[in-house]
Amino acid sequence: KISKRLETVASYLPKGAFFADIGSDHAYLPCYTCMRDSTANAIAGEVNEGPYNSALETVTSYQLLNAIEVRLGNGLHVLKEDEIEQLVIAGMGGSLITSILEDGKRKLNTVTRIIAQPNVDARTVRNWLVEQNFYISNEDIIEENGHIYEIIVADKKMNNVKIDLTDKQLLFGPVLLKKRTKVFYLKWQHEYDKLYRVVEQMKQATKPNKDKIQQFETELKWMKEVLIDET
Numbered sequence: 001k002i003s004k005r006l007e008t009v010a011s012y013l014p015k016g017a018f019f020a021d022i023g024s025d026h027a028y029l030p031c032y033t034c035m036r037d038s039t040a041n042a043i044a045g046e047v048n049e050g051p052y053n054s055a056l057e058t059v060t061s062y063q064l065l066n067a068i069e070v071r072l073g074n075g076l077h078v079l080k081e082d083e084i085e086q087l088v089i090a091g092m093g094g095s096l097i098t099s100i101l102e103d104g105k106r107k108l109n110t111v112t113r114i115i116a117q118p119n120v121d122a123r124t125v126r127n128w129l130v131e132q133n134f135y136i137s138n139e140d141i142i143e144e145n146g147h148i149y150e151i152i153v154a155d156k157k158m159n160n161v162k163i164d165l166t167d168k169q170l171l172f173g174p175v176l177l178k179k180r181t182k183v184f185y186l187k188w189q190h191e192y193d194k195l196y197r198v199v200e201q202m203k204q205a206t207k208p209n210k211d212k213i214q215q216f217e218t219e220l221k222w223m224k225e226v227l228i229d230e231t
């Protein structure tokens with residue numbers, strides 16, 4: 001049994017996946033996937049020795065060493081070229097995810113699907129994905145233990161026709177904006193309240209940063225537009 005968060009991430013891997021899970025920690029996700037699908041293969045990457053050892057331990061205890069290889073190293077550098085077809089990168093901040101992707105771009109030639117679960121700042125990840133010829137094919141937003149998580153599924157585009165997303169779509173997620181689930185409204189009500197307080201604070205400053213305030217006020221307007229539609 002794994003968390004609903006990781007279960008949701010795993011649900012976007014196809015049968016017979018050949019994937020990497022970067023920042024795998026205990027390697028729960030690859031173990032869960034390879035237990036349920038004997039045709040799946042995974043590489044679990046970890047930059048830190050502690051989690052790397054935990055990953056090895058989990059994989060060994062489930063007797064999955066033939067299906068999962070645990071590698072110690074930074075980001076996508078643990079991968080050889082053209083080695084994987086799907087990439088999972090979950091449980092980190094959006095800017096860390098983005099920098100790992102950018103830093104390891106060369107290893108993405110054969111990757112047709114990226115499943116990302118940024119804890120914060122999903123916008124940065126979406127932006128990078130669309131810039132790199134991926135399109136967002138699905139998204140989920142879930143709540144677990146009082147936390148809200150977003151899962152982004154991006155697939156490689158078969159042509160070079162650029163699909164631009166608006167700033168609003170980048171912020172809320174193009175698919176989440178369509179699905180508009182209860183959790184989605186919960187998240188954005190919370191974000192609205194938070195940002196509103198931030199803007200109020202910024203206005204009190206002796207030298208207010210007008211550009212930043214204006215940007216945040218635009219975002220508050222978008223959030224209001226979205227929230228007003230809740231039925």
Ligand code: SAM
Nearest residue numbers: 022023024025045046047048051074075090091
């Ligand atoms: N992916 C798991 C999940 O979603 O439950 C674990 C998330 S854990 C909070 C983040 C993990 O990423 C840590 O184990 C950390 O050591 C690892 N990590 C951070 N930066 C990394 C990098 N550049 N390359 C590989 N792993 C990294």
